[in-house]
Amino acid sequence: MAMLWKHVRSSSSTLKRHVIGTHLLSRSFTTTEGHRPSIVHKRSLDILHDPWFNKGTAFSMTERDRLDLRGLLPPNVMSTELQIERFMVDLKRLEVQARDGPSDPNALAKWRILNRLHDRNETMYYKVLIARIEEYAPVVYTPTVGLVCQNYSGLFRRPRGMYFSAEDRGEMMSMVYNWPAEQVDMIVVTDGSRILGLGDLGVQGIGIAIGKLDLYVAAAGINPQRVLPVMIDVGTNNEALLKDPLYLGLQQHRLDGDDYLAVIDEFMEAVFTRWPNVIVQFEDFQSKWAFKLLQRYRNTYRMFNDDVQGTAGVAIAGLLGAVRAQGRPMIDFPKQKIVVAGAGSAGIGVLNAARKTMARMLGNNEVAFESAKSQFWVVDAKGLITQGREDIDPDALPFARKLKEMDRQGLREGASLVEVVKQVKPDVLLGLSAVGGLFSKEVLEALKDSTSTRPAIFAMSNPTKNAECTPEEAFSILGDNIIFASGSPFSNVDLGNGHIGHCNQGNNMYLFPGIGLGTLLSGSRIISDGMLQAAAERLAAYMSEEEVVKGIIFPSISRIRDITKEVAAAVIKEAVEEDLAEGYHGMDAREMRKLSESEIAEYVKNHMWSPEYPTLVYKQD
Numbered sequence: 001m002a003m004l005w006k007h008v009r010s011s012s013s014t015l016k017r018h019v020i021g022t023h024l025l026s027r028s029f030t031t032t033e034g035h036r037p038s039i040v041h042k043r044s045l046d047i048l049h050d051p052w053f054n055k056g057t058a059f060s061m062t063e064r065d066r067l068d069l070r071g072l073l074p075p076n077v078m079s080t081e082l083q084i085e086r087f088m089v090d091l092k093r094l095e096v097q098a099r100d101g102p103s104d105p106n107a108l109a110k111w112r113i114l115n116r117l118h119d120r121n122e123t124m125y126y127k128v129l130i131a132r133i134e135e136y137a138p139v140v141y142t143p144t145v146g147l148v149c150q151n152y153s154g155l156f157r158r159p160r161g162m163y164f165s166a167e168d169r170g171e172m173m174s175m176v177y178n179w180p181a182e183q184v185d186m187i188v189v190t191d192g193s194r195i196l197g198l199g200d201l202g203v204q205g206i207g208i209a210i211g212k213l214d215l216y217v218a219a220a221g222i223n224p225q226r227v228l229p230v231m232i233d234v235g236t237n238n239e240a241l242l243k244d245p246l247y248l249g250l251q252q253h254r255l256d257g258d259d260y261l262a263v264i265d266e267f268m269e270a271v272f273t274r275w276p277n278v279i280v281q282f283e284d285f286q287s288k289w290a291f292k293l294l295q296r297y298r299n300t301y302r303m304f305n306d307d308v309q310g311t312a313g314v315a316i317a318g319l320l321g322a323v324r325a326q327g328r329p330m331i332d333f334p335k336q337k338i339v340v341a342g343a344g345s346a347g348i349g350v351l352n353a354a355r356k357t358m359a360r361m362l363g364n365n366e367v368a369f370e371s372a373k374s375q376f377w378v379v380d381a382k383g384l385i386t387q388g389r390e391d392i393d394p395d396a397l398p399f400a401r402k403l404k405e406m407d408r409q410g411l412r413e414g415a416s417l418v419e420v421v422k423q424v425k426p427d428v429l430l431g432l433s434a435v436g437g438l439f440s441k442e443v444l445e446a447l448k449d450s451t452s453t454r455p456a457i458f459a460m461s462n463p464t465k466n467a468e469c470t471p472e473e474a475f476s477i478l479g480d481n482i483i484f485a486s487g488s489p490f491s492n493v494d495l496g497n498g499h500i501g502h503c504n505q506g507n508n509m510y511l512f513p514g515i516g517l518g519t520l521l522s523g524s525r526i527i528s529d530g531m532l533q534a535a536a537e538r539l540a541a542y543m544s545e546e547e548v549v550k551g552i553i554f555p556s557i558s559r560i561r562d563i564t565k566e567v568a569a570a571v572i573k574e575a576v577e578e579d580l581a582e583g584y585h586g587m588d589a590r591e592m593r594k595l596s597e598s599e600i601a602e603y604v605k606n607h608m609w610s611p612e613y614p615t616l617v618y619k620q621d
């Protein structure tokens with residue numbers, strides 16, 4: 001393959017040509033130069049029952065003849081557009097019937113219809129998802145995915161992904177070969193211990209891994225044949241699930257300590273043995289393990305933790321956007337006073353990244369790093385975190401405020417959020433607490449005294465009911481001169497005076513697909529802090545001055561494929577600069593170093609899978 005690439009380049013062809021050479025085996029890789037046929041080793045009903053190859057009513061008559069399908073489908077050969085239209089009738093009927101607007105059972109019903117399509121025709125599923133991402137991301141991803149996980153035992157029909165359980169100890173190295181795909185690019189793994197803000201959902205957490213990978217396909221163009229959702233079932237501490245005879249997971253309490261680590265270690269060794277180039281995204285692990293596992297694996301394996309690192313990057317981009325929205329240069333970021341509610345994996349991830357970003361802007365030295373921490377006040381379930389706290393969590397310790405200093409500010413250990421907001425008068429109030437309504441009327445009223453010209457509220461907890469406040473609450477109390485972002489999608493607010501209160505979705509979905517894609521295409525052996533920082537900076541720079549002034553600090557999800565391409569390009573550039581990029585398929589590290597910025601963007605674009613039906617050619621196994 002490397003030879004082919006060299007040949008293609010030396011004949012002064014474009015990067016687009018390269019893509020064709022490197023993806024001879026992929027199912028339906030679209031290029032500007034047409035489609036390569038896919039080889040199938042099955043015929044007849046077996047094809048209709050295989051979601052990777054099924055085209056349903058879109059099979060042409062010649063293909064029906066070639067693949068022994070004639071007579072097995074109704075005679076009208078449909079265009080893909082008509083096929084989607086027919087499918088949409090079913091989905092839209094739900095909306096007509098729901099008289100009281102979108103309701104939870106309605107969202108679940110939509111998820112079921114989409115999931116069934118996913119089960120029978122993947123190409124069409126991703127066509128629908130990509131074309132209407134704004135409408136269906138909230139169904140296959142946050143917030144509905146939370147409801148799906150809560151109800152998974154009842155919803156489970158056909159398996160998707162792999163389950164490694166505590167019972168599989170000693171077997172993982174061989175069972176990993178049960179997965180049918182020869183190549184896997186992306187794994188999203190969870191142990192189900194902290195699913196969104198819904199707590200321990202045990203084995204039912206697999207839904208979150210599936211939802212995240214849907215975005216990898218839709219936003220990053222990762223080939224759906226090469227993604228693998230994984231659930232590591234080490235038990236659950238959710239007593240209701242343990243009592244439920246219909247629960248699908250191990251009916252035991254969670255493993256802990258070395259027993260727990262041994263399971264995760266064995267899983268990592270197994271997947272990296274079979275697929276040495278895979279990237280593993282850790283998702284929704286309780287904070288207790290999230291940091292430890294990240295430190296344990298990040299220098300050895302291609303992995304990252306989305307809740308810690310993806311969220312941090314998205315928050316940084318949002319915080320920089322909020323500074324710009326105040327009409328100030330980004331370099332003023334270190335002057336912002338930031339109150340963070342929540343000191344779990346997400347909150348601490350954001351705090352560490354924000355502190356580092358400030359320190360870099362202040363001169364990137366030890367003194368800057370030390371002084372930056374004085375911009376943060378952290379409140380958790382026990383109130384303001386100070387050095388007076390007993391049994392302080394070591395990850396939160398760097399942000400614990402000095403008691404004397406707090407005394408001067410009229411604050412103390414364990415002070416409530418409203419007291420902290422009243423005394424600090426912050427520029428930013430950021431919630432990653434998983435407590436719905438935490439930014440109460442009182443807290444928002446207190447924020448009226450903010451010293452900022454345009455205070456920012458980030459109610460980032462998921463799903464919807466866990467948001468610290470709604471945009472209506474924020475805009476109605478604080479007026480329209482604020483910046484608002486939430487983790488789950490909300491509608492913009494009509495402020496009634498011809499003004500619109502813009503609701504941004506501050507969700508790690510704007511970064512994780514690009515981090516994964518950029519890592520894959522650079523061939524970087526690890527995911528460095530620099531690569532993550534580059535991803536965040538590219539997201540921040542994506543928004544125009546005009547947009548941020550209007551309070552729009554994150555792009556619309558309809559642009560997610562374009563943002564992801566940009567983020568991936570930034571990740572590749574950084575990996576090359578840090579000398580981490582080892583190349584991908586025909587593009588070796590040396591060639592990669594020669595690419596200009598626009599060539600990197602083109603390279604990314606041309607490696608993004610798009611759902612198109614390939615011509616199918618039958619060959620005996």
Ligand SMILES: NC(=O)c1ccc[n+]([C@@H]2O[C@H](COP(=O)([O-])OP(=O)(O)OC[C@H]3O[C@@H](n4cnc5c(N)ncnc54)[C@H](O)[C@@H]3O)[C@@H](O)[C@H]2O)c1
Pocket residue numbers: 194195196197198286287306307311314341342343344345346347379380381382417431432433434435438460461462463466486487488506507508509
């Ligand atoms: N928007 C996003 O992209 C994004 C990304 C990651 C996580 N999240 C959300 O963030 C939330 C937290 O995730 P996590 O992994 O950090 O969870 P976690 O359970 O580890 O942490 C929750 C933290 O909130 C604190 N808390 C609880 N009650 C509080 C209260 N009354 N006041 C202040 N703090 C309180 C806890 O003490 C803890 O420090 C979840 O809802 C998750 O869905 C959102």
Ligand SMILES: O=C(O)C[C@H](O)C(=O)O
Pocket residue numbers: 142195196197284306307461462487507508509
């Ligand atoms: O899954 C999401 O929507 C964001 C985040 O990863 C979370 O855990 O809430």
Ligand SMILES: [Mg+2]
Pocket residue numbers: 196283284306307
């Ligand atoms: Mg998560």
